[in-house]
């Protein structure tokens with residue numbers, strides 16, 4: 649088994665190398681490498697069955713990997729599990745909230761399990777209840793909580809021990825949009841407070857909202873990684889959308905751009921229905937050059953915007969399958985399937 653250098657301050661809070669975990673014939677983790685820099689959020693994005701929860705369970709010392717190594721806050725998952733558990737917080741699909749106990753009792757219990765004194769456990773429980781807007785429901789059994797309240801109690805529980813590294817395993821799966829936004833706000837506060845977060849999600853929007861960097865999982869493997877913007881840019885740059893003031897100018901404008909010979913500017917395409925001319929561009933300079941050229945040729949522009957591919961498009965481009973599809977078919981994956989769709993265009997901001 650390979651060993652990793654001990655991390656020191658400012659480095660990686662999580663370091664994973666060559667992690668393998670098999671369940672019979674299923675390769676839940678098939679040689680995973682990843683790093684989470686201290687104080688940042690790494691989004692682990694992948695469809696059902698990609699291996700996200702298995703990763704979180706290994707990093708929480710709940711299961712042992714078959715091969716590879718992992719360190720969290722400098723502690724080795726295999727040789728220093730006890731120290732490791734003391735610095736992590738875990739919340740996820742299978743979180744253990746006792747339904748019969750009240751929200752407050754649940755949090756108090758966890759504080760006591762973490763060796764806090766009675767007084768400190770009480771104080772910390774109240775603090776977390778307040779923070780997660782559960783003070784009014786503090787005395788009610790958790791079994792009577794709504795889905796959103798349960799999720800907030802789960803987050804509160806993971807925060808009791810002031811963890812430096814938090815695992816959030818699909819924290820908003822199954823939540824309605826309003827509750828999901830509440831959870832996002834809480835996560836953002838945790839990060840602002842200095843926590844390092846490993847967040848698994850099936851939602852592109854969630855990764856985009858919360859993550860600094862992204863690792864895309866498919867069938868136990870990392871198939872792409874990078875900053876959110878980088879990943880998007882990789883899949884075909886941006887589309888510049890121009891709305892001429894006069895609809896009659898659509899064709900002429902597109903022709904002008906297509907024949908412009910501007911460096912790095914793709915062919916212009918007319919979208920009659922939307923009244924837009926779409927042009928693929930790579931840099932801001934091209935945007936300026938295009939606007940300049942249209943001005944020179946006396947075209948009047950009513951609106952202009954740029955559009956990055958959505959993460960759904962990114963996933964589709966990388967894997968050749970939709971991110972939401974369960975990974976249970978036998979289609980070969982991991983091969984980039986050419987370019988991203990250039991048909992999916994979002995609304996132009998007025």
Ligand SMILES: Nc1ncnc2c1ncn2[C@@H]1O[C@H](COP(=O)(O)OP(=O)(O)O)[C@@H](O)[C@H]1O
Pocket residue numbers: 671674675676694695696697698699700701702703
């Ligand atoms: N305890 C287990 N026993 C057998 N197979 C498992 C077990 N846990 C996970 N798996 C399998 O490993 C793969 C990865 O699962 P998981 O890590 O839960 O994926 P994700 O969290 O991304 O949905 C899946 O094919 C799943 O069926």
Ligand SMILES: [Mg+2]
Pocket residue numbers: 700701702741817818
């Ligand atoms: Mg999971």
